[in-house]
Amino acid sequence: MTGRLNRKNISTILTITGLPRPVHRRGHALRKKGTGKDQVPVLVLRNRQGVTTDFKLLVANTKSIEPVLSAVLAPDVMLCSDGAAAYRLATAHLGLSHCAVNLSQGIRARGAYHVQNVNAYDSRLKNWMTRFHGVATKYLESYLGWRRWLDRAGKNITAKSGIEQAIGKNILFNY
Numbered sequence: 001m002t003g004r005l006n007r008k009n010i011s012t013i014l015t016i017t018g019l020p021r022p023v024h025r026r027g028h029a030l031r032k033k034g035t036g037k038d039q040v041p042v043l044v045l046r047n048r049q050g051v052t053t054d055f056k057l058l059v060a061n062t063k064s065i066e067p068v069l070s071a072v073l074a075p076d077v078m079l080c081s082d083g084a085a086a087y088r089l090a091t092a093h094l095g096l097s098h099c100a101v102n103l104s105q106g107i108r109a110r111g112a113y114h115v116q117n118v119n120a121y122d123s124r125l126k127n128w129m130t131r132f133h134g135v136a137t138k139y140l141e142s143y144l145g146w147r148r149w150l151d152r153a154g155k156n157i158t159a160k161s162g163i164e165q166a167i168g169k170n171i172l173f174n175y
Contacts, residue, residue: 040137042144043068044125046118052151054144056137062089070094080113121151 041060046052053072057064065086073079073096081087083100091098099113108114125147129135135143149165150157 040140042140044118044121045072046121048117050117050151052121052148054148056141056144060084060086062086062093066090066093069096078113080115082115124151 041057042054043057043060043065044052044054055068057068062085069079069090073094075095076097078097078099079087079091080099080101082104083102088098088100099110101107101110101113101115108116125144128147128150129143132143153161
């Protein structure tokens with residue numbers, strides 16, 4: 001990916017149905033603020049043209065983020081993020097440009113740099129996933145891919161084009 005790039009970490013609830021774990025009782029909070037042991041971090045990278053890629057991470061730290069960024073990003077890319085330390089360190093180690101936008105202080109943009117594109121994608125993704133009432137963690141990557149496809153196709157989706165795309169008969173998108 002090249003150009004200005006927005007980055008966001010999304011956390012989804014860890015679901016391990018059928019695996020040994022403590023029972024979750026109704027009426028008790030499953031979510032805690034931030035990324036805890038019951039959350040799965042997802043790294044979303046999106047440029048201004050709408051090209052999106054995402055990765056399910058084990059943990060959201062510099063060690064797990066660096067290989068992803070080095071594999072996907074071009075050397076001349078400008079990464080815009082919310083200023084998390086892991087991304088600041090990863091971009092410094094990889095020699096990439098980084099612009100941090102501090103949303104918690106109400107700063108939405110720094111000149112031409114902002115993270116609103118990826119925030120809008122995050123909102124659409126979360127709204128779309130609520131209809132499933134939770135996604136099993138082992139299928140999370142499939143759901144993310146499905147959402148990327150829906151986002152790229154826009155209003156041009158038909159049953160025929162979806163099946164053709166799934167079997168590789170028709171190439172709708174050329175990036």
